[in-house]
Amino acid sequence: xxxxxxxxxxxxxxxxxxxxxxxxxxxxxxxxxxxxxxxxxxxxxxxxxxxxxxxxxxxxxxxxxxxxxxxxxxxxxxxxxxxxxxxxxxxxxxxxxxxxxxxxxxxxxxxxxxxxxxxxxxxxxxxxxxxxxxxxxxxxxxxxxxxxxxxxxxxxxxxxxxxxxx
Ligand code: UDP
Numbered sequence: 228x229x230x231x232x233x234x235x236x237x238x239x240x241x242x243x244x245x246x247x248x249x250x251x252x253x254x255x256x257x258x259x260x261x262x263x264x265x266x267x268x269x270x271x272x273x274x275x276x277x278x279x280x281x282x283x284x285x286x287x288x289x290x291x292x293x294x295x296x297x298x299x300x301x302x303x304x305x306x307x308x309x310x311x312x313x314x315x316x317x318x319x320x321x322x323x324x325x326x327x328x329x330x331x332x333x334x335x336x337x338x339x340x341x342x343x344x345x346x347x348x349x350x351x352x353x354x355x356x357x358x359x360x361x362x363x364x365x366x367x368x369x370x371x372x373x374x375x376x377x378x379x380x381x382x383x384x385x386x387x388x389x390x391x392x393x
Pocket of ligand 1: 296300329330351352353354356357358360
């Protein structure tokens with residue numbers, strides 16, 4: 228059933244998605260986000276719940292060090308359990324980011340009212356979800372959360388299986 232919903236012949240792309248602590252704390256919101264994942268034909272390749280130490284949060288968001296929201300962000304991201312996923316489908320990176328909506332919740336509500344951030348985001352920091360923004364960052368972020376997962380090996384071994392629908 229799932230495989231028939233994939234567009235045959237299109238290569239799968241991987242992305243790293245996070246459901247942030249504000250959403251994991253609310254089981255119904257987490258369930259609604261899982262529904263979005265399924266409805267939009269993503270395949271969940273890996274999933275894990277984790278709690279970051281502050282240093283891990285700082286390392287992941289190092290590119291934002293010095294920005295006005297950095298301290299608030301790293302504190303929030305290490306404040307409770309979150310859920311990380313490796314998701315696959317064609318154009319996974321841009322499709323997931325489209326579903327997330329813009330970074331800032333007020334903008335999301337205005338421009339993309341049905342996006343995850345518009346529906347469930349609380350503030351610009353507590354904005355429900357994360358998604359990689361390029362192939363390079365997807366690979367880097369997958370390695371950060373799932374160090375045992377080998378993207379190249381998965382692409383060689385498993386991706387053709389999904390693509391051809393065997
Ligand atoms: N962020 C914030 N205030 C801002 C901009 C960003 O708190 O004004 C937080 C927010 O949680 C966001 C994260 O920093 O998701 C990373 O920011 P980025 O610009 O990479 O946005 P994203 O790719 O998550 O949309």
